[in-house]
Amino acid sequence: MKTLVLTFFISLGQAAASSTTCTALRLPSTWEVISTAYGDVTGDGQAECVLSVWRPWRDWPIARWATGATPVINNHDAGGRSSHIVVLKPLGKRQYREVWVGSALFQPASQVTILPSGRLRVTETTYKGGPHALGTAVTEWAWTGFGFSRVSQRMVTWQLK
Numbered sequence: 001m002k003t004l005v006l007t008f009f010i011s012l013g014q015a016a017a018s019s020t021t022c023t024a025l026r027l028p029s030t031w032e033v034i035s036t037a038y039g040d041v042t043g044d045g046q047a048e049c050v051l052s053v054w055r056p057w058r059d060w061p062i063a064r065w066a067t068g069a070t071p072v073i074n075n076h077d078a079g080g081r082s083s084h085i086v087v088l089k090p091l092g093k094r095q096y097r098e099v100w101v102g103s104a105l106f107q108p109a110s111q112v113t114i115l116p117s118g119r120l121r122v123t124e125t126t127y128k129g130g131p132h133a134l135g136t137a138v139t140e141w142a143w144t145g146f147g148f149s150r151v152s153q154r155m156v157t158w159q160l161k
């Protein structure tokens, strides 16, 4: 019998908070929430729920009048699902307000974590492997006021023995 040995060449650090607050979300049934994180990712002193979501891909609305393909045209898997980062503000009483929903990611996300610094840590996977495949990279993102800017990227190497 083969043994799977995983060698993870990066330090994942410590998560800032649990995601237990981000439950009871009422999302479209076609959305699959892969991971949630709860913490202040926008730097305003109030916590948000950050979700890694895979959902049916849709092109940008500008595709209707654009002359060329949009930058997200290939950002989906073979089944037509794309990966998105979603930021929601908990309002209490199981209510949430949408803060930001990102475009279909070029490099899809699986796990999300909010670091004590407020940066968002994303484990990236591939559209071919799917949302539950082993990560291929870990990236850190900082809130810009209307979205995230990538701060760092570290590739992940898995070794099978």
Ligand SMILES: [Ca+2]
Binding pocket: 039, 040, 041, 042, 043, 044, 045, 046, 047, 048
């Ligand atoms: Ca915040």
